[in-house]
Amino acid sequence: MMPEPATTGDTKAGILTRLLRVDRRILFIIIFLCVAIPLLTGARMKMTVTPPVKGLYDAIDRLEPGSTVWLAADYDPGSMPELYPMNIALIDHLFSRNIKVISASLWAPGPPLSQRIFETIGPKYGKTYGVDFVNLGFKEGREAVMLQVAEDIAKTFPRDFLDTPYDQIPMLQEIRNLKDVKMIVAISAGYPGIKEWIQQVGTRYAVRIGGGVTAVTAPEMYPYLQSGQLVGLLAGMKGAGEYEQLVARPGLGTAGMVAQSSVHLMVVIFIAFANVVFLIEKSRK
Amino acid sequence: MKLFKPILILVVLAALVSAVASGHLSSRILGIWVAALLTISIFSFLYKDNRVYKLAEHLFIGISAGYSVSLEYWNVFRPNLWNPLVQGLHQVKMSHLFSIGGLSIGLPHFPGMLLIVPFALGIMLFARFSARLTWLSRWSIAAMVGSYAGLAMIGALQGDLVAQVKANMIPLVAPGSVAALGAGGGADARFFAFLGVLSNPLIIFGLISTLVYFFFSREHKGGLGVVSRVGVWFLMISFGASFGYTVMSRVSLLIGRLHFLLSDWLRVIR
Amino acid sequence: MRTEVPVAIAFVAGMLMIVSLFVPHPFVAVPAGVTRSWAIIITAFAYVLGVANIARISLETVRRRSKDWEYKAVLLAALCIMMVLGIGLGVRSGGAFDWAYQNLYIPMQSTMFSLLAFFIASAAYRAFRARSVEATLLLVTAAIVMLGRVPIGEHIWGKFPDLTEWIMEVPNMAAKRGIMIGAALGAISTGLKMVLGLERSYLGGG
Numbered sequence: 036m037m038p039e040p041a042t043t044g045d046t047k048a049g050i051l052t053r054l055l056r057v058d059r060r061i062l063f064i065i066i067f068l069c070v071a072i073p074l075l076t077g078a079r080m081k082m083t084v085t086p087p088v089k090g091l092y093d094a095i096d097r098l099e100p101g102s103t104v105w106l107a108a109d110y111d112p113g114s115m116p117e118l119y120p121m122n123i124a125l126i127d128h129l130f131s132r133n134i135k136v137i138s139a140s141l142w143a144p145g146p147p148l149s150q151r152i153f154e155t156i157g158p159k160y161g162k163t164y165g166v167d168f169v170n171l172g173f174k175e176g177r178e179a180v181m182l183q184v185a186e187d188i189a190k191t192f193p194r195d196f197l198d199t200p201y202d203q204i205p206m207l208q209e210i211r212n213l214k215d216v217k218m219i220v221a222i223s224a225g226y227p228g229i230k231e232w233i234q235q236v237g238t239r240y241a242v243r244i245g246g247g248v249t250a251v252t253a254p255e256m257y258p259y260l261q262s263g264q265l266v267g268l269l270a271g272m273k274g275a276g277e278y279e280q281l282v283a284r285p286g287l288g289t290a291g292m293v294a295q296s297s298v299h300l301m302v303v304i305f306i307a308f309a310n311v312v313f314l315i316e317k318s319r320k
Numbered sequence: 321m322k323l324f325k326p327i328l329i330l331v332v333l334a335a336l337v338s339a340v341a342s343g344h345l346s347s348r349i350l351g352i353w354v355a356a357l358l359t360i361s362i363f364s365f366l367y368k369d370n371r372v373y374k375l376a377e378h379l380f381i382g383i384s385a386g387y388s389v390s391l392e393y394w395n396v397f398r399p400n401l402w403n404p405l406v407q408g409l410h411q412v413k414m415s416h417l418f419s420i421g422g423l424s425i426g427l428p429h430f431p432g433m434l435l436i437v438p439f440a441l442g443i444m445l446f447a448r449f450s451a452r453l454t455w456l457s458r459w460s461i462a463a464m465v466g467s468y469a470g471l472a473m474i475g476a477l478q479g480d481l482v483a484q485v486k487a488n489m490i491p492l493v494a495p496g497s498v499a500a501l502g503a504g505g506g507a508d509a510r511f512f513a514f515l516g517v518l519s520n521p522l523i524i525f526g527l528i529s530t531l532v533y534f535f536f537s538r539e540h541k542g543g544l545g546v547v548s549r550v551g552v553w554f555l556m557i558s559f560g561a562s563f564g565y566t567v568m569s570r571v572s573l574l575i576g577r578l579h580f581l582l583s584d585w586l587r588v589i590r
Numbered sequence: 591m592r593t594e595v596p597v598a599i600a601f602v603a604g605m606l607m608i609v610s611l612f613v614p615h616p617f618v619a620v621p622a623g624v625t626r627s628w629a630i631i632i633t634a635f636a637y638v639l640g641v642a643n644i645a646r647i648s649l650e651t652v653r654r655r656s657k658d659w660e661y662k663a664v665l666l667a668a669l670c671i672m673m674v675l676g677i678g679l680g681v682r683s684g685g686a687f688d689w690a691y692q693n694l695y696i697p698m699q700s701t702m703f704s705l706l707a708f709f710i711a712s713a714a715y716r717a718f719r720a721r722s723v724e725a726t727l728l729l730v731t732a733a734i735v736m737l738g739r740v741p742i743g744e745h746i747w748g749k750f751p752d753l754t755e756w757i758m759e760v761p762n763m764a765a766k767r768g769i770m771i772g773a774a775l776g777a778i779s780t781g782l783k784m785v786l787g788l789e790r791s792y793l794g795g796g
Contacts, residue, residue, distance in 0.1 A: 059712040063366050066711045070571070070578050074589055080741035083751050112696035113703040116576025117569060143391040147691060150683060173395045175637060176630030178471040183626050190627065193399045197682070234479025235471065239611070250569035254562045257763040258770055261523075262487030264479070270565070272572035273739055291575040296742035298571045298711070303733045305715040310729070313719050351693035358694065362701040366708055378661040380698040382668025385641045387695055390676020390687065396634035400627070438628040442635030449646065458596040458793050460632055465792045466600030466785060467629040470607025473781035478611070480774035484767050508749050512756070519760050526764025527771075534772045551768070556724045558765035560731025561758060567710055567736055574707035577700055 051312045062305070069301050073293035080292050081280075087260055088277040091245040091267025092128070094218065100133035102217040103210060105184075107232060107246070110224035111144040114249050118222050119148060120288040121247040121275035125220060126152050128282045130160040130167070135206055137216065139171040139192065141180055141227045146172045146196045164197075165204045172196035177227040181235045185213045185242075213242055218266075221246035229256070233264050247274055356585040359577060401435055401442075408432035488527050494520045526554045597787040603629070604785030645669060731757060 084092075098104065106125070110118045129136050138149040150170050153162075162168055171192040174180045183191045188210060189201040201207055209215065219242055221229040229246045237244045243266050248256060250271030259265040269278055272295060275288030339345035361376040408430040416426045441463055447456035497520070500513040532544065533551030540548040582589045603625050610622035648662040675687040682688065720726040737743040738754025783789035 055716070059716070060367065062712045062715055063708045066574075066708055067578075070575055071582070074575070074578055074582055077589060080745075082741040083744060085751065085755055112699045113573070115696070115700055116579075116704075117572045143388050143395075144691070144695070147683065147688065154683075173391055174400075174630065175392055175396050175634045176626075177468070177633070178475060179467060179626040179629045179633075182471070183623065183630070186623060191400075191630075193403075230479075231475065234475030238478045238483055250565040250572065251562075253565050254558065254758065254762055255766050255770070257758055258484055258487070258767040261759065261763055261767075262483055264483055271568050272575065273568065287576065287579060290579065291572065292741050294575050294578075295568065295571055296740040298574075298707070299567065299736040299740045300742055302567055302711050302714050303736055305711065306718050306729060306733060309715050309718065310720050347689060351689060355693045355697035359697050359701045362698060362705070365705060374658070374661050375664060376698060377702075378665040379668050379694070380702065381644070382665040383672050383690060383695050384699065385644055386669040386672025386676065387687075387691060389638055389641050389673055390681055392634045392637050393677050394681050396631065400634075401631050434624065435631075438631040441628070441632050445632070445635050445639050446642070448639065449642075455592040458592065459599055460635070461792060461794075462596035462600040463603055464629055464632050464636065466603030467607055467625055469600070469781040469784040470604035473604075473778050473785075474608055474611045476774035476777040476781075480770050481778070484771055484774075488767060512749070512752060515756050515760075519756070522760050523764045526761055527768050530765050530768025531771065534768070551765075552724055553727055554761055554765040554768070556727040557731045557757065557761040558769075560728040561735045561762040563728070563732040564735030564739065567714070567732075568739055570704075570707040570710050573700065573704040577697075577704040580697070580700075 052316065055309060055312055065301060066298060069297040070294045073297055074290070076293075077290075078293040079285075079289065080296065082273070082277060082292060084277045084281060085274075087265075087268040087270070088274055088281070089267070090260075091220075091247075091269060092278065092281045094243065094245050094266040095125075095128055095132065095134070095220075098132060098134050098217050101135070103135040103137060103206070103215065104129060105213060105216045105219045106136050106138040106149070107219060107221040107223070107229075108138055108140045108145040108149045109142050109228045110148070110222055110249075111142050112148075114224035115148070116287065116291070117249050117271045117275065118224060118247060119152075120272065120286045121269045121278055122149070122222050123152050123156065123286055124275060124278040124282050124284055124288070125222070125247070125269075126156050127284050128278075129220075130156060130162055131282070134217075136168040137171060137188075137207070137210065138168065139184070140173045141175075141177060142224065143173050143175075146170055150196060165199070166206055169204055169206060170196040178231050178235050181227070181232060185236050185240050188212055213240060216242070218243045218245065220244075223248050223252070225249070225252065228252075229265075230259075233259055237264055247278075250274075352584050356581060359581060401439060404432040405435050405439070408435075488524065490520050490523065492521055492524065493517065525550070530554050593790070593793065596793055597790065601785055601787060604781070608785070641669070 095104075106129075108122060126136065136153075138146075138153070140146050140149065153164070153168055153170060156162075157164070157168065164170075171188075172195060174191060176183070180191055188207070192201060194200055195204060213219070213236060219232055219236065221232045221244060223229040223246065229244070229248055230252075232244055232246075236242055244264065245266040245268065247269035248271075250273070253268065253270035253274075256265060256268050256270075260268055269275060272288050272291050275286070276292050277288075279286050279288045336345070336350060340347050340350055358376055358379075361372045364370055365373040410430075412428050412430045414424070414426040415429055416424050418425050441460040444456045445460045447453040494516065497513070497516040500516055501510070503509075503513065505513075529547050529551035531551070533540075533548045533555065535548075538544060579589075606618065606622045606625050610618050613619075645666060648666050651657075651662040652659050652666065672687070672690060675685070675690060679685055679687060718729060720729050734750075734757065735754055737746060738750040738757075743750035743754070780789065784792065
């Protein structure tokens with residue numbers, strides 16, 4: 036008996052099903068093009084500033100010139116595309132408001148990243164190391180370091196990143212512990228990070244905390260925003276881009292938004308297409 | 321022939337080092353090229369697992385391990401342990417306990433003497449490498465685990481439990497939200513005013529239903545089952561939000577790398 | 591000795607941390623501060639122990655010429671060179687150690703993590719299916735958040751960012767708060783068990 040010829044519907048279903056099983060390297064190429072083309076064209080998109088970002092900006096804007104802020108650069112190169120641009124924008128804002136910055140890190144790769152930013156932005160505002168900003172370097176110990184710094188910074192960091200003794204750094208002579216700083220700005224890639232600063236220091240010592248996190252961590256931070264334990268939050272590269280817009284210093288955060296948009300749109304199309312085919316196949320069974 | 325590849329690699333490395341040392345090659349340009357080639361080596365994994373990727377992977381592990389140890393040495397070991405101990409040893413004094421026939425018997429002491437304890441506990445950690453002495457490392461592990469368990473407890477208690485329960489004690493209807501419903505405006509404004517009225521009850525009930533879902537002491541049947549099911553819906557919304565943000569995060573990392581390749585290496589974008 | 595002393599050490603260290611939250615008197619605060627500074631030092635040694643373990647295992651693979659021994663040799667060489675550069679020559683900017691950090695460590699770690707973008711997109715296409723009400727809820731929320739969190743969402747519908755922000759601030763926040771409270775209760779009970787010596791699995795063998 037001759038097999039029945041395939042119907043047009045069967046052929047279409049076969050094509051759709053085969054599309055679902057396409058080699059994943061084709062998908063990789065599509066994603067690569069979605070990122071590369073916008074970067075090559077240099078396209079830009081304006082974006083709305085969200086309330087958490089505005090909250091941090093306003094909190095820093097309200098600080099008195101001459102006051103000191105503790106900047107916790109708790110991240111590594113793996114998170115640089117998201118956190119480095121926000122670190123730059125935050126330091127730019129702090130320096131423009133004449134706020135002194137003490138930078139320290141609970142992640143080993145953190146201090147050189149901060150140092151690089153200080154050396155780039157400091158001269159623009161005429162800031163001097165040791166007088167307007169200092170990099171205390173890295174300390175292992177996670178929550179123990181946080182609590183010790185809340186009580187005695189010099190005991191935790193007897194020397195700074197450039198190996199200068201604590202008591203020889205002019206701006207630190209009146210800073211004994213975290214109660215002497217106006218705010219903690221924590222830029223975090225994970226553990227230990229902003230959550231531990233809130234748990235260990237923010238509530239216990241009533242220090243205001245704001246900062247930035249990778250987009251992966253951001254959804255978990257919303258309870259802290261609502262409770263007031265966080266004054267503001269930058270989430271990922273988008274958050275960095277919004278802050279760059281506020282301080283009028285476009286950087287990678289702004290440059291990457293069109294590429295980010297195109298990939299997001301493509302992923303949504305992937306999901307929608309795959310589920311439409313799935314539902315068609317399901318209805319045929 | 322077997323030695324050809326290693327010798328070739330060594331010759332190339334030696335040539336590069338001497339070119340940089342003599343100023344013929346900028347260390348910055350060399351660095352960008354090395355970074356770009358390593359980036360492409362790791363991206364080659366997307367095609368398939370290969371020897372170049374494996375080489376880069378193992379190189380990365382070695383470099384990151386060496387980097388961490390160096391940082392620990394300069395940032396913790398030297399300033400917090402070694403320097404205070406050595407400086408203290410220059411100021412050793414004897415405390416008098418008792419005398420025997422005119423001879424004073426006492427104990428030596430110096431500033432920072434107690435640091436011998438964490439030093440010893442740190443060294444004892446390495447007893448893990450000996451099957452016979454591994455029990456010694458338990459003392460050090462216990463000191464760390466006890467400290468951090470205590471710290472985690474108080475952090476969770478004050479930062480999460482108390483503060484978050486307190487923050488959820490909000491009025492059932494947000495003040496002004498009902499009035500905003502009747503304030504007029506377009507369809508969008510009315511839609512968001514409606515969401516504003518729903519916000520507080522959803523927050524309160526969302527938390528309760530989520531906690532009910534995690535309550536496993538009773539079977540989720542009847543009314544408890546219904547509330548638990550609603551809790552699952554809230555959890556699914558939060559997981560969807562987390563997935564969206566995770567995509568955002570991963571894509572950002574890719575944008576960063578491609579930006580480096582196109583800007584710093586190939587210089588086709590500013 | 592082998593179990594009782596470590597359990598006692600954990601008890602003292604843990605209780606000092608807990609009591610210091612409630613009793614600020616120097617009688618508690620001073621030993622608690624000392625314990626914290628000791629924990630910092632011991633943790634640094636633990637880090638070195640981890641690296642020493644990697645070195646030990648890799649050395650064994652090279653010695654026995656086991657599978658992939660050449661790669662382990664590269665690992666050991668890189669480890670030794672970085673340690674010589676870092677400990678011997680210092681970790682300051684501009685040196686060889688800093689050059690290796692900027693041009694080897696940073697690019698490789700960044701690239702390793704950026705691979706995930708490809709895999710998450712591929713997984714979304716091949717595996718993400720609306721098989722149930724819950725899965726559909728997850729998918730729809732993910733799509734709204736992905737579009738609303740980037741500028742293109744605003745161009746599709748001007749209020750997309752506001753809708754996304756509402757989702758993050760209300761249903762997402764409520765669920766995350768529930769998870770957070772549950773996790774906090776778990777952390778408190780597990781921490782208490784460890785400090786009181788009821789949970790001893792961290793002691794391991796030996």
